[in-house]
Amino acid sequence: MISVGIDAGAATTKVLLFQDGEIMGYRIASTAFDFVTAAGKMFEAILASCNIGKKEVGNVYATGYGRNSISFADKSISEITAHARGVSFLFPEVRGIIDVGGQDSKVIAIEDGKVVEFLMNDKCAAGTGKFLEYTAKALEVPINDLGELALASRHPAGITSMCTVFAESEVISLRARGITKEDIAAGLIAGIAQRVAVMAKRMGLKEDVAFVGGVAKNGGMRAALEKELGVTLYVPFEPQITGALGAAIAAQGNR
Amino acid sequence: MPSSLQSLDFFQDSYELRIAQLKEERGKGIKIVGTFCLYVPDEIIFAAGADRIVLCGGKADTISVAEQSLPRNICPLIKSSFGAVVDAYCGGNLACSHVPLVDVVVAEATCDGKKKMYEILPDYLPTYVLDLPQKPGSPEALDYFLSELRKFGKFMERLTGNVVSNDALKREIGSANETRRLLHRLFELRRRDPPPIRGSEVLRVMQKQFFLSPDQFRQGVSRLCDEMKHATPDTRTGPRIMISGCPMAAGNTKVADIIEQKGGVIVVEESCTGTRSFWDLVDEDADPWKALAERYLEIPCACMTPNDQRVARIVDLAKQYDVRGVVYYTLQFCHAYNIERLRVQKALKKEKIPLLAIESDYGDSDLEQIGIRVDAFMEMIA
Ligand code: SF4
Ligand code: SF4
Numbered sequence: 294m295i296s297v298g299i300d301a302g303a304a305t306t307k308v309l310l311f312q313d314g315e316i317m318g319y320r321i322a323s324t325a326f327d328f329v330t331a332a333g334k335m336f337e338a339i340l341a342s343c344n345i346g347k348k349e350v351g352n353v354y355a356t357g358y359g360r361n362s363i364s365f366a367d368k369s370i371s372e373i374t375a376h377a378r379g380v381s382f383l384f385p386e387v388r389g390i391i392d393v394g395g396q397d398s399k400v401i402a403i404e405d406g407k408v409v410e411f412l413m414n415d416k417c418a419a420g421t422g423k424f425l426e427y428t429a430k431a432l433e434v435p436i437n438d439l440g441e442l443a444l445a446s447r448h449p450a451g452i453t454s455m456c457t458v459f460a461e462s463e464v465i466s467l468r469a470r471g472i473t474k475e476d477i478a479a480g481l482i483a484g485i486a487q488r489v490a491v492m493a494k495r496m497g498l499k500e501d502v503a504f505v506g507g508v509a510k511n512g513g514m515r516a517a518l519e520k521e522l523g524v525t526l527y528v529p530f531e532p533q534i535t536g537a538l539g540a541a542i543a544a545q546g547n548r
Numbered sequence: 549m550p551s552s553l554q555s556l557d558f559f560q561d562s563y564e565l566r567i568a569q570l571k572e573e574r575g576k577g578i579k580i581v582g583t584f585c586l587y588v589p590d591e592i593i594f595a596a597g598a599d600r601i602v603l604c605g606g607k608a609d610t611i612s613v614a615e616q617s618l619p620r621n622i623c624p625l626i627k628s629s630f631g632a633v634v635d636a637y638c639g640g641n642l643a644c645s646h647v648p649l650v651d652v653v654v655a656e657a658t659c660d661g662k663k664k665m666y667e668i669l670p671d672y673l674p675t676y677v678l679d680l681p682q683k684p685g686s687p688e689a690l691d692y693f694l695s696e697l698r699k700f701g702k703f704m705e706r707l708t709g710n711v712v713s714n715d716a717l718k719r720e721i722g723s724a725n726e727t728r729r730l731l732h733r734l735f736e737l738r739r740r741d742p743p744p745i746r747g748s749e750v751l752r753v754m755q756k757q758f759f760l761s762p763d764q765f766r767q768g769v770s771r772l773c774d775e776m777k778h779a780t781p782d783t784r785t786g787p788r789i790m791i792s793g794c795p796m797a798a799g800n801t802k803v804a805d806i807i808e809q810k811g812g813v814i815v816v817e818e819s820c821t822g823t824r825s826f827w828d829l830v831d832e833d834a835d836p837w838k839a840l841a842e843r844y845l846e847i848p849c850a851c852m853t854p855n856d857q858r859v860a861r862i863v864d865l866a867k868q869y870d871v872r873g874v875v876y877y878t879l880q881f882c883h884a885y886n887i888e889r890l891r892v893q894k895a896l897k898k899e900k901i902p903l904l905a906i907e908s909d910y911g912d913s914d915l916e917q918i919g920i921r922v923d924a925f926m927e928m929i930a
Contacts, residue, residue, distance in 0.1 A: 358916070373924035408928045410902070415917050 294351040297339075298540030299332055299366060300375065301359030304395025304422065305507060307534050308335040310343055311541035318343050319534050329362050336365070352544035356536050370543055372536050373401055373411045379539030380503045381406040384527045389498035391518070391526070392535075393489055393508035395422040400492040412492050418457040420488035422508045427457050428481045431464040432474055439478050440513030446479030455484055478513070486517035493522060503527040505535045553779060555771040556749055559756055562768060566760050570649050573599055579708050582650035582673070583758065584629060585658055586820050586847050587680055589840050590758070591724050591830070592697065593654070595716035596704035601646055602758035603653070605629035606797030608910035617668065622661040623882045624909045625797055630665050633672050647673070652707060654700070656680060658851040659884055676703055684845040684852050694841040701837075717836040723762055728826040730769045731757075735823070737776050738815050739869055742785065744776040747814020748804040754821040755798040786811035787929050788870060792862050792892065793877035794885050795820035803877050803906055803918065810922045816869040818862050819877070824848060827861070850884035858888070859895045866901050873902045873929040875922075880909040902929055 295317075300307040306328055309319040320339050325331040340347060355366035356375035363369070372392075380390050381403060390401040397415035401408055414420050418427070429436040443449075450472050454460045460481070467477050485508075493502065502524055508514055509532035519526055529535060570580060579598040593600045605628025614631035636647050653675045655666040669675040679696050681689035701712045734753075737744055753772065757765055789812040791804065796819065807814055818824065828846050831839040848858030866874055874896055878885045886907060893903045904925040908914055 358920070371920055371924035371927055373920075374927045408924070411924060411928070413917075413921060415920075416914070 294545055295345060295349055296351050296541045296544035297336060297353045298375070298379075298537040298542070298544060299336065299353065299355045299357075299360075299363055300372070300534075300536035300540060301328055301332055301355060301357040301363055302372075302394060302536070303358045303397070305533065306332050306335065306357075306359075307537040308332065308339055309534055309537035309541050310339050310345070311538070311545065316534075316538065317345075319531070319537065321531075321533055324359070328359050329364065332359075332363055333365060352546065354540040354544035356540040367544070370540060373399065373408055373413075375536045375539035375543065376505060377401055377403050377406070377408045377539065378542050379535035379537070380505060380529070382538060382542055383529050383535070384501075384503055387501050387503045387527055389493065389496070389502040390535075391489060391493055391498070391502060391504050392506040393421060393485075393504075393514075394506040395426075397421055398489055398492065398506070398508075400489075400496050400498065402496050402498060410496055412496060414492065419455040419460075420485055420492075422506070424455075424457050424460065424485050425481065425508065425511070425514075428460050428464050431461045432468070432477055432481075434474060434478070437511075439482065440511035440515075442475050442478035443482045443513030444479075444516065446473070446475040448476050449483055450476045450480035452477075452480040452484045455488060460484070479517075482511075482513045482517045486514060486521050490518060490521035498522070500524060501527070503529070503535075505529060505532045507533050509533075553745060553749065553772065553775055555768065555775045556753070558768045558771060559753055559760075562756070562760055562764055566764060567646070567649075569761065570599065570601065570646070574649065574651075579651045580649055582647070582653045583655075584653070584662065585656045586825055586849070587656045587658065587844055588654050588678055589697065589700075589844055590762070591717060591720040591836075591840060592701055592704055592712060594720045594723070594762070595712045596701070596708045597710040598704060598708050599761070600654075600758065601649065602798075603629055603632065603647065603650070604795065604797035605632050606755070606799030606910070610635055611910065618665065621881050622665075623659075623794075623879045625795065625879055625882075626661045626665050628797070628799075628910060630668075633669065636672065652676060654678060658849065659882070661881070676700070680851075681845070682851070682853055690841055690845060693845055694837060697837060697841055697844075714836055717840070718832070721830045721832055721836055721839065725829050725832060727757075727762055727766055727769075728829050730766055730773070731826040733773050734769055734776075735816065737773060741788070741870070742813060743788075743815050744779045745772075746808060747789070747791070747817065748801055748808055750814075751796060751801055751804050751817065751821060754817070754825070755796070757821075757825060759798065786813045787872035787926060788813050788815045790814070790816045790818065790862075790866055790869060790871040790874045791822070791877050792818040792865075792874055793889075794879045794882050796877070797821070800910060802910075802912075802915075803875065803908060806915065806918050806922055807875060810919065810926050812875075812922070812926060815871060816865055818858075818865055820849075823861070823865065850882075850888045855888060855891075859891050862892055863895050863899055863901075866896065866899070871901065873904065873925060875925070876903050876905045878905070878907045880907055 310317040355363035355369045360369035399413045402410040504526040581600040582603040610631025614627040830843040
């Protein structure tokens with residue numbers, strides 16, 4: 294059976310095509326203002342590239358913040374369930390998930406592929422990709438370079454403010470004091486890693502933890518988080534698609 | 549999902565009647581006491597020949613007025629209540645706190661936010677504060693609370709010019725116990741699977757408990773129970789949910805509504821607008837003052853320490869009502885209930901009962917965020 298998962302996230306939309314236990318293809322794009330139409334186009338593009346007709350698709354499941362607006366989806370499931378299923382498919386041994394996305398972060402504990410507890414932070418930009426986005430701007434470096442920069446730091450700067458707005462001005466004053474970009478970047482990343490690690494520790498995640506979401510692509514962030522938690526994190530080949538993957542797997546119907 | 553329970557209309561319609569009654573009483577010189585908490589015994593107020601209404605605010609619209617005087621980071625219940633007093637404006641809507649009808653506020657020394665707010669209240673309304681021991685488990689605490697209740701009795705006597713006799717107290721204890729027994733009957737019926745009434749419907753009834761006169765309230769609840777006995781139950785089969793935590797004052801049904809929208813079946817509430825208000829009865833055979841002191845100190849409120857009886861009660865209720873999950877509801881900045889969450893969660897975890905913590909205020913900005921958590925929780929316990 295062919296199924297499709299759509300993760301309509303606040304920052305990015307992901308569409309994934311799944312068939313007979315395999316990922317056939319996926320697309321990732323920034324969430325546009327008219328994200329429903331955009332998701333529809335991505336859906337069609339992926340079908341075209343895999344040479345599959347719409348009629349051949351069994352079920353379409355949606356997840357993510359916009360999940361209930363995707364009119365062509367058959368059903369919607371929460372991101373928590375979606376990530377758990379997607380990650381369990383990629384790494385069956387995993388017992389915990391840390392997801393840091395563009396606008397939220399979550400921590401999920403799983404047992405035998407089932408969610409047993411979760412925590413979400415979606416009220417505050419601190420501890421999400423937004424924090425890195427804004428502070429990278431203040432640092433005048435592309436967000437994708439932030440991790441590399443941080444890895445080169447010798448004396449990470451202490452960033453005391455975890456409020457995104459205040460951290461921005463803190464970055465500016467650190468720069469004025471002549472602190473290197475590397476050290477500031479490392480300070481920023483350590484700050485958000487601590488914040489996320491607190492959530493993971495709260496839930497008692499210890500071993501076999503996966504790190505997913507857009508921010509997981511950031512090598513510096515991954516290293517900082519591993520240091521905070523004292524574990525090696527599992528990171529999928531494409532950390533942004535686990536939600537869409539989980540939705541597509543759920544759309545297959547069987548557990 | 550339409551409700552088929554006609555007797556719920558009684559509670560809707562009772563509003564006008566009650567306001568008219570209070571106005572008439574005031575005209576006759578009967579004193580009206582405003583309250584904010586379960587720890588203030590109705591029995592003493594009624595024994596003194598006064599009447600009472602609850603002033604707890606559950607709506608957002610009076611909060612901005614309150615924030616002109618109070619810090620923003622205190623619980624919305626306190627801000628909403630205080631704002632209504634400052635406004636002293638009765639717009640006649642259902643959640644209005646009817647401050648202008650009140651002669652005096654009888655407050656209580658519970659959480660810090662309320663305690664300090666009560667220090668400002670006298671600028672607007674005469675205010676009496678009942679003190680409470682914070683470690684209620686000892687004989688000394690009981691003695692102290694007993695003396696506080698007697699003092700409060702004297703205050704009521706001065707206010708009304710009536711004597712609070714033992715006979716009057718006993719009569720009122722009997723009346724309040726009757727209400728409590730009736731609520732036990734209502735909650736007993738909810739143990740059925742599926743329950744014959746929705747949780748949000750019960751919540752709206754409970755929000756009227758200290759607004760209506762005891763007679764009016766009992767009349768409504770008793771009709772409701774009679775009707776429920778024969779009612780065709782709600783056909784939904786979602787997971788049975790217990791709500792535990794802060795009070796949901798009149799006007800605030802946000803989280804209960806979301807849980808039901810997402811398919812949860814709320815079967816019991818461990819809160820001041822739930823079991824805490826009626827679970828324990830007053831001993832009718834003992835000395836009335838002592839019996840009151842004992843019963844009221846048993847209220848498992850998070851302002852007390854250590855609050856073992858609350859943790860035990862929650863686990864017990866979760867089992868009795870056969871719930872699949874507990875939604876631990878707190879008002880933003882309510883430290884007592886927010887901190888106590890950890891102990892509750894640990895105790896429930898031992899029994900393998902999952903808990904979802906939701907902290908919220910009276911605004912609508914987090915509807916989506918609460919919705920996603922509840923969705924995920926429902927999928928988790930399904
Ligand atoms: S939560 Fe505690 S302080 Fe608040 S109304 Fe209930 S008993 Fe009183
Ligand atoms: S909800 Fe908490 S903070 Fe608010 S009044 Fe009650 S005890 Fe105090």
